[in-house]
Amino acid sequence: MRIGVLTSGGDAPGMNACVRAVIRSAVSKGHEVVGILRGYQGLLEEDFFRQAEGEPLMKLRSVSHILQLGGTVLGTSRSELFRSEKGVKRAADMLRKHRIDALIPIGGDGTFHGAVELARHWDGRIVGCPGTIDNDLLGTDYTIGFATAVHTAVEAVDKLRDTAESHERLFLVEVMGRHSGCIALWTALAGGAEVVAMPETHTDVPATVEHLIKLKARGKKSIMVVVAEGDELGGAVILNEKLRLAGCPFDTRVVLLGHLQRGGAPVPDDRILATRLGDFAVRSLDEGADGAMAGAVSGELVLTPFEETFAEHKAVPQSFLDVLRTMAN
Ligand code: F6P
Numbered sequence: 001m002r003i004g005v006l007t008s009g010g011d012a013p014g015m016n017a018c019v020r021a022v023i024r025s026a027v028s029k030g031h032e033v034v035g036i037l038r039g040y041q042g043l044l045e046e047d048f049f050r051q052a053e054g055e056p057l058m059k060l061r062s063v064s065h066i067l068q069l070g071g072t073v074l075g076t077s078r079s080e081l082f083r084s085e086k087g088v089k090r091a092a093d094m095l096r097k098h099r100i101d102a103l104i105p106i107g108g109d110g111t112f113h114g115a116v117e118l119a120r121h122w123d124g125r126i127v128g129c130p131g132t133i134d135n136d137l138l139g140t141d142y143t144i145g146f147a148t149a150v151h152t153a154v155e156a157v158d159k160l161r162d163t164a165e166s167h168e169r170l171f172l173v174e175v176m177g178r179h180s181g182c183i184a185l186w187t188a189l190a191g192g193a194e195v196v197a198m199p200e201t202h203t204d205v206p207a208t209v210e211h212l213i214k215l216k217a218r219g220k221k222s223i224m225v226v227v228a229e230g231d232e233l234g235g236a237v238i239l240n241e242k243l244r245l246a247g248c249p250f251d252t253r254v255v256l257l258g259h260l261q262r263g264g265a266p267v268p269d270d271r272i273l274a275t276r277l278g279d280f281a282v283r284s285l286d287e288g289a290d291g292a293m294a295g296a297v298s299g300e301l302v303l304t305p306f307e308e309t310f311a312e313h314k315a316v317p318q319s320f321l322d323v324l325r326t327m328a329n
Contacts (some may be wrong), residue, residue, distance in 0.1 A: 002032045003285065004100040005058075007072040008039030008079075008107035008114065011262055012131045012145025014270035015072040018106050020063040021278025022129075029286060033058040034100060039107070040114055041079035043091050048098075049074065067271055070148075070264045076107075082114055092122035100124060102285045104278075108132030108143070109310040112293060116306050125290040127281045128306065129274070133262055136180035136314050139304025140295025144277065147269040149176065149261040150186045156257055157191030157224055164222035170212070170243075170250035174236035176261050177228040183261070184228035185316050185324070191224060194328040197239055198228035200316050205239075209246045216249045223250055276301060 005022045007015045019035070026033045035049030035058045036042050050056055066073050081087035095103065102125040103118075105111050115126045130137045133149035153175045160171045173193075175183045181198025188196035194215065197203040212223060225243075227236040236254045244252060266274070273296060280301045281294040292303040 001101045001285065002034060002099055003282070004034045004036050004043075004095065004098075004103045005074070006036035006039050006043065006103070006105055007074045007076045007131060008105055008111040009076065010108065010132060011072050011076050012133045012143070013070045013148035013262070013264055013266035014144035014274040015106055015131045016066040016069045017266060017271045017274035018129050018131060018144055018278040019072070019074060020066050021275040022104050022282055023058045023063045024060060025279040025282040027058075027060050029282065031282070034098060035062070035074055038075040039077040039079060039111075040082035040087075040091060041077040042075065043094050044079065044081055044087060046094060046098075067275075068265050070266065078110065088114075088117045089121050091118055095122055095124055102126070104129065104281050104285070106131040106144070108134060109137060112137075112306040112309055116291075119291055125285055125288075127284050127289050127303070128293045129277045129281050130293055130295060130309070131274075133183065134177055134180045135182040136177070137293065137295075137309045138312060138314050139293050139297070139302065139309045141297055142269075142273060144270055144274045145262075145266070146182065147273075148264060148267045149183055150190065151267050152261050152264055153183060153187040153257055154190045156255070156260070157187060157193065157226065160255060161191070161222060161224060164224065167251070168221045170223035170225060170248065170252045172225045172227055172236040172240050172252065172254045174227045174229055174254070174256045176258070178230045180230065180314065181228045181316050182314070184226045185320050188224075188226040189320055189324050189327075191226065192327065193224040193226045193324070194220075195223070195225040196321075196324060197225065197231040197233065198316070199230045199232060200313075201321070203231060203233055203239065205242045205246050209243060209248055213249050
């Protein structure tokens with residue numbers, strides 16, 4: 001079998017570990033692997049990985065020492081052209097032209113939407129791996145890159161706590177997550193934040209200010225408010241304004257972590273998840289799977305149809321919110 005592999009959408013730490021796993025697993029089973037550069041856009045432009053000697057197939061050694069690297073050695077993109085019917089048809093033509101039998105796209109919901117469209121014009125098989133820091137896909141407990149993004153955000157919160165405590169300030173720390181509060185909630189819990197604001201919950205500004213006044217009266221010197229960029233109020237800058245206008249008792253500062261969270265070496269959990277899922281995707285293709293994402297649920301490796309991975313909003317655990325509130329009191 002000739003397998004194409006690509007990374008698409010926002011990069012995520014651990015994508016390289018997943019690419020490595022796909023190649024090592026596929027080559028060891030006697031398959032050929034074509035590395036497609038720059039996601040679906042690279043496929044449209046026939047931009048493929050080549051060895052120094054011009055050899056187009058990826059070998060075991062093509063992926064030496066990339067396990068520990070952040071970013072993606074294949075490159076990535078959010079392709080406008082691929083979103084059109086014309087683009088998808090052209091992508092299908094490219095896969096046929098290069099005699100690719102199966103595709104492993106590594107990415108998030110946009111990548112899997114693309115896979116569903118592609119399957120309407122191409123009869124090869126597709127099994128994807130969830131690579132996104134957002135952890136917003138159903139069919140897996142965690143997505144590749146989420147653990148590292150949270151680790152990075154928690155390190156930042158820890159550092160900000162030092163200066164917040166010295167100056168008796170409140171910091172609003174904005175983390176990524178356009179539609180999901182997972183990064184925010186995990187960061188808030190691990191960073192000991194007093195408040196979290198995210199798309200899944202309503203942020204009651206007057207009630208929050210009341211809570212802050214009580215905390216200050218109790219001698220609390222510093223406050224961490226973790227805000228998901230997709231919070232319904234519009235992010236940390238706006239929430240800061242609203243808190244100030246509502247009488248926030250602390251001097252405030254805003255820090256936007258932004259793309260910092262997407263970089264850096266993947267933490268061990270991401271490397272292990274990526275390795276298991278990359279290998280599982282290849283084994284699943286071998287067994288005839290198609291149209292599904294490889295995921296890990298309660299430790300078990302499972303396949304979930306692409307459409308189901310993004311059909312509904314992945315809920316954040318209520319128990320995490322409850323314990324955060326208990327801790328913050
Ligand atoms: O989907 C991953 C993600 O990092 C989101 O959390 C964020 O909103 C978005 O990508 C940022 O995208 P871009 O890199 O295109 O600015």
